[in-house]
Every structure is written in structure tokens, then in C-alpha cells.
Amino acid sequence: MASPIEQFQIKPIIPVINFTNSSLFMIGAAAVIVGGLLLATRRRAVVPGRAQSMAEVLHDFVANTLVDATGKEGMKFFPLVFSLFMFVLTANLLGMIPGFFTVTSHIIVTFALAMLVIGTVVVYGFIKHGTHFLGLFVPSGVPAWLLPFIVVIELISFLSRPISLSLRLFANMLAGHIALKVFAGFVVSLLAAGGALTILAPLPLLMAVALMALEFLVAALQAYVFTVLTCIYLNDALHPGH
Amino acid sequence: MAQAQTTHATTEAPGGAHEDIGFPPFETETYAGQLLWLAITFVALYILLSRLVLPRLSGIIENRRAMIASDLDDAAAMKSRAEEAGTAYETALAEAKGRAQALAQETRAKLSSESDVKRKALEADLNQRLADAEATITAKKTEAMSHVDAIARDTASAIIERLTGKAPAPQKVEAALNQIKA
Numbered sequence: 542m543a544s545p546i547e548q549f550q551i552k553p554i555i556p557v558i559n560f561t562n563s564s565l566f567m568i569g570a571a572a573v574i575v576g577g578l579l580l581a582t583r584r585r586a587v588v589p590g591r592a593q594s595m596a597e598v599l600h601d602f603v604a605n606t607l608v609d610a611t612g613k614e615g616m617k618f619f620p621l622v623f624s625l626f627m628f629v630l631t632a633n634l635l636g637m638i639p640g641f642f643t644v645t646s647h648i649i650v651t652f653a654l655a656m657l658v659i660g661t662v663v664v665y666g667f668i669k670h671g672t673h674f675l676g677l678f679v680p681s682g683v684p685a686w687l688l689p690f691i692v693v694i695e696l697i698s699f700l701s702r703p704i705s706l707s708l709r710l711f712a713n714m715l716a717g718h719i720a721l722k723v724f725a726g727f728v729v730s731l732l733a734a735g736g737a738l739t740i741l742a743p744l745p746l747l748m749a750v751a752l753m754a755l756e757f758l759v760a761a762l763q764a765y766v767f768t769v770l771t772c773i774y775l776n777d778a779l780h781p782g783h
Numbered sequence: 784m785a786q787a788q789t790t791h792a793t794t795e796a797p798g799g800a801h802e803d804i805g806f807p808p809f810e811t812e813t814y815a816g817q818l819l820w821l822a823i824t825f826v827a828l829y830i831l832l833s834r835l836v837l838p839r840l841s842g843i844i845e846n847r848r849a850m851i852a853s854d855l856d857d858a859a860a861m862k863s864r865a866e867e868a869g870t871a872y873e874t875a876l877a878e879a880k881g882r883a884q885a886l887a888q889e890t891r892a893k894l895s896s897e898s899d900v901k902r903k904a905l906e907a908d909l910n911q912r913l914a915d916a917e918a919t920i921t922a923k924k925t926e927a928m929s930h931v932d933a934i935a936r937d938t939a940s941a942i943i944e945r946l947t948g949k950a951p952a953p954q955k956v957e958a959a960l961n962q963i964k965a
Contacts, residue, residue, distance in 0.1 A: 549807035551817070559816030567824040574828060578836045585843050587850060593843070600840045620833035628828060644821075647807070649814045653821055715808065 545722035549646055549715070563650075566642045570631040599627070603768065610772035611779050618775050621661065625654060626768040633714060633760035637753075645763075646714040648707060655707035658771045666778040677781040706770055713763045717756040724749040935960055 552562045581592035589597060603623045607615050629645060636643025644650055666674035678695040679688065727745035731738045807813070936956050944950045 546807060551807060551810070551813040559819055561813070561816055561820070563813075563817050564820035564824075567820050571824045571828040571831075575831045575836060578832075578840065582836070582839050582843060585839070585846075587843075587847050589843075596840060597844060600837070600844065620829060620837055623837060624825065624829045624832050627832070628825060647813075647817060648809070649817050650821055653818055654825075657825075711808065 545719045545726065548718060548722060549643070551647075562642045563644055563647065566632065566635060566644050567650075570628060570635055570644060573635070574627045574631050606765075606768055607772050607775075610769070611776040614779055615772065615775060618661070622768060622771055622775070625658070625771055626764055629654070629710065629767050630761060630764035633764055634757075636714065636718065637757060637760055643714055643718055645710055646718055648711045651711040652703065652707035654710075654767075655703040658706065658774055659703045662774050662778040665775075666781060669778065670781050674778075674781045677777055681782070702770075702774060706767065706774075710763050710767055713759050717752070717759050721749060721752050721756060724752060932960065 550562075554560050554562060554565060577592075578596050581596040584590070584593065586593055600623070603626050604616070604619060607619055607622050611618070632644040635641050636646065663674075666677070670676075678692050678699065680691060680695070683691050724745045728742050728749065731742040731745065936953070939956050939960065940951055940953070943956070
């Protein structure tokens with residue numbers, strides 16, 4: 542029986558240009574997003590149909606999340622935040638289809654996305670506020686003797702953001718898919734074992750079904766968490782003062 | 784890539800010795816390829832979304848918002864126009880009522896003054912006729928009274944003639960009558 546981590550294997554498709562199953566599913570996710578949204582909005586109806594409603598709900602949902610965290614001026618980051626949310630959500634959900642590769646179950650992908658967010662925060666923060674952006678690490682109203690410690694703590698917390706942001710998404714997707722595979726594997730093992738053990742086979746199957754529902758929740762929830770944290774970090778770039 | 788292939792082959796081996804399989808997310812030689820394709824895909828996704836999809840989507844939403852706002856404005860304008868028309872109607876109605884009342888009053892006054900005039904003329908006419916009639920009666924009475932003397936004279940001379948057999952002198956009868964009248 543295949544190992545539960547075999548599903549995370551990167552398999553080359555066109556080795557010359559490093560095109561792998563991961564690349565295929567990244568492009569697949571992007572195609573699903575762009576194609577789906579264009580198809581849903583093709584009629585530009587004032588009274589939307591089901592598909593257009595869904596596209597509008599996604600748009601408003603991300604826009605509200607962004608505006609709640611950063612205020613109106615944060616809308617300049619809307620295309621970035623929307624792209625991130627849609628990419629993570631679609632990659633997570635595509636990964637739920639049996640046999641499909643989960644792009645976000647690789648730490649390098651989630652870390653790259655997290656670095657994109659933090660990089661945007663740092664670059665925009667320095668361009669917009671100059672050295673004033675460093676005020677992010679110096680909270681106001683702190684006694685002078687305590688300031689060095691606070692600055693160090695703030696610095697560490699800032700530097701750990703890309704790590705926590707990427708690890709959270711990566712670990713959730715990885716663990717969920719491993720758990721699903723393990724329980725599904727139990728079903729096969731029990732059936733193969735024969736005798737009394739075969740009767741027990743439906744139990745891990747039920748568990749796998751329940752986990753499947755949970756994983757759908759996790760797939761959407763982690764995309765949302767990633768987006769909310771992105772918005773909160775972007776708020777630091779827009780308003781560095783504590 | 785070669786190593787990945789090897790790992791893959793190991794996975795397929797029956798019995799699956801897990802210890803031999805590398806942990807795919809930590810296989811660093813796949814990082815470059817993943818990063819390359821992530822960059823290509825994400826940049827393409829970003830450009831397509833920000834240039835094509837999001838303008839369309841926010842256009843639809845903005846368009847609807849504008850339409851609703853303008854419809855609400857239209858409704859408010861129509862309502863105020865309706866209210867204006869209502870006030871104008873009330874004013875016109877009040878004015879018309881006032882004019883009707885004035886007209887009625889005027890007509891009543893005119894009619895009553897006309898009838899007054901007519902009544903007065905009629906009264907004057909009647910008075911005139913009454914006076915005329917009275918004058919006629921008086922004239923007739925005077926005339927009749929003037930005839931009474933002649934009748935008395937004729938009657939007296941006729942009685943005397945019957946009694947005495949001869950007609951008395953008119954002067955004597957006249958004198959006698961005057962004596963009685965006095």
C-alpha cells in the first residue's frame with residue numbers, strides 16, 4: 542500500500558522546464574479562478590444569477606475583510622489580497638478532489654506567498670513612511686528602560702510572521718491530507734485482512750467521510766485565516782504607529 | 784529531479800518501507816521549480832485578476848449601486864413633485880372655493896338688490912294706482928254729491944207740484960234747499 546506522504550510527491554511532467562504536477566495544479570487553480578469568474582460575470586447582469594452572485598459574494602467578502610482591517614486606503618492592495626485568497630482557496634479545494642495534487646501542502650509555496658505579503662508590507666511601509674515605518678517596533682507609552690526589550694520582542698514577532706503564516710497553512714493542509722490517507726488506508730487494510738477485521742472496515746470509512754467534511758472546512762478556513770492575517774499585516778504598512 | 788524519481792520508485796515498492804521515502808515538502812531540489820512556476824502562475828493570476836476580472840466585477844457592483852442610488856433619487860424627486868402637486872391642488876381648491884363663495888355672495892347680493900328694485904317699482908306703481916283710484920273715487924263722489932242738489936231740487940219741485948198742483952218758482956226751491964242744507 543502506498544505511503545500516506547506519497548500524495549505530496551513532486552512528479553516531473555516536462556523536466557526541461559521544470560514543469561511538474563505542482564506546476565500543473567498551480568496553473569489549474571489560476572485557470573479555474575480566472576475562467577470561473579469571467580464565466581460567472583459574462584452577462585454583467587444588474588440582477589445577478591447564481592454564479593454571478595457567488596463571484597460578487599467573494600469580491601465583497603474579501604473587500605470587507607480588507608476594509609475592516611485597514612480602512613478605505615487599504616483597497617489599493619485589493620487585487621493582491623483577492624489574488625492570494627482566491628489562489629489559496631482554490632488550491633486547497635482542488636486538493637480535496639481525490640488524486641489531485643495539493644499545491645499548498647508544500648512549505649516552499651506557502652512560504653513564498655507569506656514572503657510576498659511580508660515583502661509587500663516592508664517595501665510599501667518604507668516607501669510610504671520612510672524611517673517612520675520603524676516606529677512599528679517602538680510602541681508609544683513604554684518606559685525607556687523597558688524599550689530595548691520591547692523592540693527586540695516586536696522585531697522577533699515581526700520576523701516570525703512569515704514563518705507562522707506559511708507554517709499554519711502548510712501544516713493544516715499536510716496534516717489533513719495525511720489523516721485522510723491514513724484512515725482510507727485502514728479501510729483497505731481491514732478489508733484485505735479478511736475475517737472478523739473485514740467487518741470493522743466501515744468504521745475508518747465513516748471516519749474518512751467525517752474527516753473529508755472537516756477538511757473542506759479547513760481548506761476554506763485556512764484560506765480565510767491567511768487572508769485576514771495578510772490584511773492585518775498590511776495595516777501595519779499603512780498605519781505603522783501603534 | 785533524478786532523486787525525486789528514485790524516491791518515487793521506492794514508494795511503489797511493495798511493502799512500502801516508509802523510512803526510505805524522503806519527505807516531499809522538504810526535498811529542497813524541487814524548490815526552484817515550484818518557485819518558478821508559482822511566480823509565473825501568481826503573476827499571471829494577479830495581472831488577469833487586476834486588469835480583467837476585478838474591474839469587471841467591481842464595475843457590475845458599482846453600476847448596480849449607482850443605479851439604485853439614481854433610482855432612489857428619482858423616487859425622491861417624484862415624491863417631492865407629487866407633494867408639490869398636492870399642495871398646488873390644495874391651494875387651487877381653496878382658491879376656487881373662495882371664488883365660488885364670493886361669486887355666490889355677489890350673485891345673491893345682485894339678485895336681492897334687483898328684487899328690491901323691482902319690489903319698490905311695483906310698490907310705487909301700486910301706490911300710484913291706489914292714489915289714482917282714490918282720486919277717481921273722490922272725483923266721482925264730488926260729482927255725485929253735486930248731482931244730489933239737482934235731484935233734491937227736481938224732487939222737491941215735483942212733490943210740490945203734485946201737492947199744490949202748480950210748479951213752484953225754481954228760485955224759491957233753491958232758497959228752501961239752501962236753508963235746509965245750512
